[in-house]
Amino acid sequence: MSRLVQAQRLEGNDKNVWVEFVKLAATYSTVNLGQGFPDFSPPDFVKEAFVKAVGGKDARLHQYTRVFGHPTLVKILAQFFGKLLGREIDPLTNVLVTVGAYEALFCCFQALVDNGDEVIIIEPYFDCYEPMVKMAGGTPVFIPLRPVRAGKLMSSGDWQLDPAELASKFTKQTKAIVLNSPNNPLGKVFSRKELEVIADLCAKHDVLCFSDEVYEWLVYDGKEHVRIASLPGMWDRTIAIGSAGKTFSATGWKVGWTVGPDRLVKHLRTVHQNSVYHCATAAQEAVAQGFQREFEHYGKPDSYFVQLPQELQQKRDRLVRSLSAVGMKPIVPEGTYFLIADLSEFKVPDLPESDEPYDYRFVKWMVKNKGLAAIPVSAFYSTPQKKNFEHLIRFCFAKEEATLKAAEDILQQWMLMKSGQ
């Protein structure tokens, strides 16, 4: 390979499922349950805060702000997560505001992964982890969650890691493990016991944990989101990553953050200040006001962090019913706003043959012929595992009732056609 285009820049990192499927959905779909974003508005209190930030008297909100995070935002994030983690958090050294959780992830890998380092990634995984590790010069080491129970209606909790297999992935080269709970795309919420197994291995092998918690508020059926940084010994080796996009249903604002010990966050600051420098000031101010409001309403029935999961749980249940009715077997997620459906018993006779995995072909066919968009789940797996998980597709249910009804109508029509075949 040419000296000018080295592997860690291009080869194998240039494919992106979102680029391909977002375009496809925009071209063909009438009902888009593909990419992960709500089609409803953020709550009024954050929208009003944004309007105030750009339309108010404070001209400073249109200008550069503090590079590592707007002062009002880092202050309230430190207060909020300090309360959740039960420890003092310094807004200036323990918190870094980033352009979405995406940049937070990028900073973690660029700052803390070096050539030759191994990074453990739990499958299925948010697809960007793999190229980000490679671009930093690291080697991804994969371990799949596997269903431990088969049944009529499975839950994401039925998918688990094999502790012995997990232990075997830790080597002298392991620098970090990426944890994503609640997990995209499966919706699995790791239990305290499962996190303890991971934490023990991190401590034993002196390994860092990049804990992607962007769906931290989206947990259902009374399940608890346990923050791995709160487990004994884990604060010192964990970077927790959050997203205002997911937290306040405003993915386009692109405000994210990391919370962790200064000894780690200081290296993220170096990457951040020498790449994007800082995130839009007015958006940060609006998110700060949103957190301030939620801090005051914490745990109360009118808290957005209480109300949003209640609403989403109903949407989840509606989509579970619609998919079950037509024979796509949904795996009920305990968290996130995604749902995986198993297509093993839902065959499409005229699916074009190609080298692509079955789920890619299925989704492309479904978008073009039925106007319904989803995302193929094999995109969330490493190359060797793709063939084992190509019978699954992911739907996003953070959608208006009318959108979910339209999806339901498409599925029902489809079933009627199938039964008349």
Ligand SMILES: Cc1ncc(COP(=O)(O)O)c(C=O)c1O
């Ligand atoms: C698991 C996970 N992490 C990070 C992100 C990126 O979040 P943001 O939109 O804040 O950059 C997403 C977005 O879908 C995600 O699903």
